[in-house]
Amino acid sequence: MVKRTAQDIRRRNRFDTLRCVYAAPAPVSRQDIAAATGLSFATVANLVAELLEVEVLVEAGHEESGGGRPRARLAVNAERGVLLGIDVAETGIQAQLFDLSLTVLRSVELPLPGAKVAPADVVETIVTGVRELLASTGTPSSRVLGAGVSVPGLVEREGGVSVYSPYWSWRDVPLRALLAERLDTPLYLDNPLKASTVAEMWFGAGRDVDDLVVVTLRAGVGAGVAVDGALYRGATNSAGEWGHSCLVLGGRECRCGKEGCVEAYVSTSGVARTVRELSPDSPLLRDPDESAVVEAVARAQSQGDPVAVETITRTAHYLGTALADLFNLLNPQTLVVGGWLADRLGEPLLRHTREVVARQAAPQPPEAVRLQRSTVPDNPVSLGAATFALEGFLNDRETFGPVKAGRRNARGARTRTAP
Amino acid sequence: MVKRTAQDIRRRNRFDTLRCVYAAPAPVSRQDIAAATGLSFATVANLVAELLEVEVLVEAGHEESGGGRPRARLAVNAERGVLLGIDVAETGIQAQLFDLSLTVLRSVELPLPGAKVAPADVVETIVTGVRELLASTGTPSSRVLGAGVSVPGLVEREGGVSVYSPYWSWRDVPLRALLAERLDTPLYLDNPLKASTVAEMWFGAGRDVDDLVVVTLRAGVGAGVAVDGALYRGATNSAGEWGHSCLVLGGRECRCGKEGCVEAYVSTSGVARTVRELSPDSPLLRDPDESAVVEAVARAQSQGDPVAVETITRTAHYLGTALADLFNLLNPQTLVVGGWLADRLGEPLLRHTREVVARQAAPQPPEAVRLQRSTVPDNPVSLGAATFALEGFLNDRETFGPVKAGRRNARGARTRTAP
DNA sequence: AGACTATTTACAAGGGTTAGACGAAGCCTT
DNA sequence: AAGGCTTCGTCTAACCCTTGTAAATAGTCT
Numbered sequence: 046m047v048k049r050t051a052q053d054i055r056r057r058n059r060f061d062t063l064r065c066v067y068a069a070p071a072p073v074s075r076q077d078i079a080a081a082t083g084l085s086f087a088t089v090a091n092l093v094a095e096l097l098e099v100e101v102l103v104e105a106g107h108e109e110s111g112g113g114r115p116r117a118r119l120a121v122n123a124e125r126g127v128l129l130g131i132d133v134a135e136t137g138i139q140a141q142l143f144d145l146s147l148t149v150l151r152s153v154e155l156p157l158p159g160a161k162v163a164p165a166d167v168v169e170t171i172v173t174g175v176r177e178l179l180a181s182t183g184t185p186s187s188r189v190l191g192a193g194v195s196v197p198g199l200v201e202r203e204g205g206v207s208v209y210s211p212y213w214s215w216r217d218v219p220l221r222a223l224l225a226e227r228l229d230t231p232l233y234l235d236n237p238l239k240a241s242t243v244a245e246m247w248f249g250a251g252r253d254v255d256d257l258v259v260v261t262l263r264a265g266v267g268a269g270v271a272v273d274g275a276l277y278r279g280a281t282n283s284a285g286e287w288g289h290s291c292l293v294l295g296g297r298e299c300r301c302g303k304e305g306c307v308e309a310y311v312s313t314s315g316v317a318r319t320v321r322e323l324s325p326d327s328p329l330l331r332d333p334d335e336s337a338v339v340e341a342v343a344r345a346q347s348q349g350d351p352v353a354v355e356t357i358t359r360t361a362h363y364l365g366t367a368l369a370d371l372f373n374l375l376n377p378q379t380l381v382v383g384g385w386l387a388d389r390l391g392e393p394l395l396r397h398t399r400e401v402v403a404r405q406a407a408p409q410p411p412e413a414v415r416l417q418r419s420t421v422p423d424n425p426v427s428l429g430a431a432t433f434a435l436e437g438f439l440n441d442r443e444t445f446g447p448v449k450a451g452r453r454n455a456r457g458a459r460t461r462t463a464p
Numbered sequence: 465m466v467k468r469t470a471q472d473i474r475r476r477n478r479f480d481t482l483r484c485v486y487a488a489p490a491p492v493s494r495q496d497i498a499a500a501t502g503l504s505f506a507t508v509a510n511l512v513a514e515l516l517e518v519e520v521l522v523e524a525g526h527e528e529s530g531g532g533r534p535r536a537r538l539a540v541n542a543e544r545g546v547l548l549g550i551d552v553a554e555t556g557i558q559a560q561l562f563d564l565s566l567t568v569l570r571s572v573e574l575p576l577p578g579a580k581v582a583p584a585d586v587v588e589t590i591v592t593g594v595r596e597l598l599a600s601t602g603t604p605s606s607r608v609l610g611a612g613v614s615v616p617g618l619v620e621r622e623g624g625v626s627v628y629s630p631y632w633s634w635r636d637v638p639l640r641a642l643l644a645e646r647l648d649t650p651l652y653l654d655n656p657l658k659a660s661t662v663a664e665m666w667f668g669a670g671r672d673v674d675d676l677v678v679v680t681l682r683a684g685v686g687a688g689v690a691v692d693g694a695l696y697r698g699a700t701n702s703a704g705e706w707g708h709s710c711l712v713l714g715g716r717e718c719r720c721g722k723e724g725c726v727e728a729y730v731s732t733s734g735v736a737r738t739v740r741e742l743s744p745d746s747p748l749l750r751d752p753d754e755s756a757v758v759e760a761v762a763r764a765q766s767q768g769d770p771v772a773v774e775t776i777t778r779t780a781h782y783l784g785t786a787l788a789d790l791f792n793l794l795n796p797q798t799l800v801v802g803g804w805l806a807d808r809l810g811e812p813l814l815r816h817t818r819e820v821v822a823r824q825a826a827p828q829p830p831e832a833v834r835l836q837r838s839t840v841p842d843n844p845v846s847l848g849a850a851t852f853a854l855e856g857f858l859n860d861r862e863t864f865g866p867v868k869a870g871r872r873n874a875r876g877a878r879t880r881t882a883p
Numbered sequence: 884a885g886a887c888t889a890t891t892t893a894c895a896a897g898g899g900t901t902a903g904a905c906g907a908a909g910c911c912t913t
Numbered sequence: 914a915a916g917g918c919t920t921c922g923t924c925t926a927a928c929c930c931t932t933g934t935a936a937a938t939a940g941t942c943t
Contacts, residue, residue: 054900055899
């Protein structure tokens, strides 16, 4: 059984406090934070003092006051340092440099060799990308607070090992160790589903929600689950493998070897297949590339093309059925749909899906079924990876010591004066 | 956001400590508890002292010692009081009286009126059952520490309200309030899935596991999820509604109105349907009652009857597929299958199911896929209901105050002697 | 009886939260 | 310009929880 200590509470409260600051569109006051987190004002003041001390937060002006001392406004100190977020995908990597407010400063995309990709190739590409990001922005590596790396597949997080990667058939590749030889910064490894979920929790629809499910629709599909404000990882950090859940027993063959997987219906290739099933010689299939088909469907449906419209309807039916199951099983406060496919097919798909979900999720009352599109801009995976680095930094015991004697003494407290 | 305090830690540790004592087949020492929970010995000694004080635990002899002070053995004080567990099902209720070691002292079953069942009927039946249990055992009601009531459907736990009950079309019935008028004991309301899961966590396969999924196969089917040693409830306490997840899009009609639900395949009626599909005039169907069909299948398969064997195989295929999805999505340490159907079909079903799950849960390594039958004897629902009452009692601030001044003073500690 | 050993108990220290007193910083009135 | 009023932020003492460690305890062994 995992042990829980008082410091976990503190850590959690620090997270909540900071999440509040990130979540707000404008600088917030200590009072706002206390109200939002449910913590006492004293505690918030404590935590904020600590965050100001290490310069993660800064004071940013004051609120208007109608008599009485004006509230100080707090904001993230974007200048405090930078974070790296790296999204390793099948065909290439995207590396992004963020300031501490998690604004993208610069990004690069680098292809991976087309043939069999070895761990060394990925390491080399990442290192190149990182060097380029730092060089082009003139950032000394001392300012990097941490780097998050997302690799597909099963990841053993603490050890920084890619346990299994489907594309490249990796087994137990100690990726963090390999990268640590080349990069001098704290490294955090996880997979894209977890990264997207964390991004959504800090900066997206999960900001003011404690239980949510994030579903990502791209070439593959998957889910991330957050319970009680924390990412749910399961026993071996592989919770959320939802893409190969069975939607149709004995249905479409899936690339995983099974039949009827969710992914065979609501991924990029799944949608393309739906088009082919509906109308094998539809002009939508002119370009055989599956992404192109999806783009074509998106364009055509807005002009009322019947095949495109029916494709959307069917996809919504598949997706809605699968999502209703998630609602019933996990009962989240809200369910977020993101990923390239969801972006492309956008509101029309979601609108239909919402109807299906509402119908199928009975006996859940309809208002309990909140379904929304991801509000995270740009690439949620690299943002999420950077967020892992942020979380890691916030847990750094060097910076955020247990109520440091130094600081407290400086303020004259904590030193027992009596016998 | 829900607030976390230091007392939560204490409460949690108290639970863990006691769970240890319950879990062990024989009385355990403080050292055993410390080892099992990962707590320091001092803390365990603290908690045990408190539990001894309120007489929930008693010392039960000493271990053999090869030189040195022998370890004291601790056991639950069964005499400390009694708990009630009430399982309200479609056709009748089962009420059980437990001592504090959660041994059944007596049970009664009472039918509910066959026609439309009103809340007052259920209340009346429960009250009758409880009176009978107490009268027949000569238990004064002052010895009852609490009563747990399981009702099917959606339950709003804090309020003690049955939000929706499918059998009787109840909506927002304030069951706890109604019962409180008639019974003078703390009441805890929840549904059968949650109850079974909690029973499994305290007394079954979840004793030494922090993340588990409990699947119940009866007339209906459902799941319960425990995360991090605590029951996962979701946003509105309705997590675990798994029975109407889609297994076959457009498949068998389900009584819920949807098609292809898990429940239409692996419930009692689902199995009977499988038999009918396989061989419409099989002798297994002689008795048209669905439970009787399942019993017949269980008997016949052990004699190698081909229809029965094929029924088992198919059911295992359905069940295995559905369970593999749960493994992939939730990644529990272990998955427990219980319920009348699982009891009847027993090991043959599980053996086949295990194979299917192992095949379909890739890329999970096979050893990560632990699938076992429920080890809770008798009725897990009423046991779980009683466990809710136990948990409630353990959270009672009267009994387990925050480090009570009284007790501590008696022992001479905690009173600052200096200025 | 005395030595030895392992278990309990007691206690102080350390980490956390929080109410409440008090100084600080603005508005407003006189 | 001074003083009242009001609200915010800091500080401190009090309380809750865990835990390392010294002292007391209760057995076995010689």
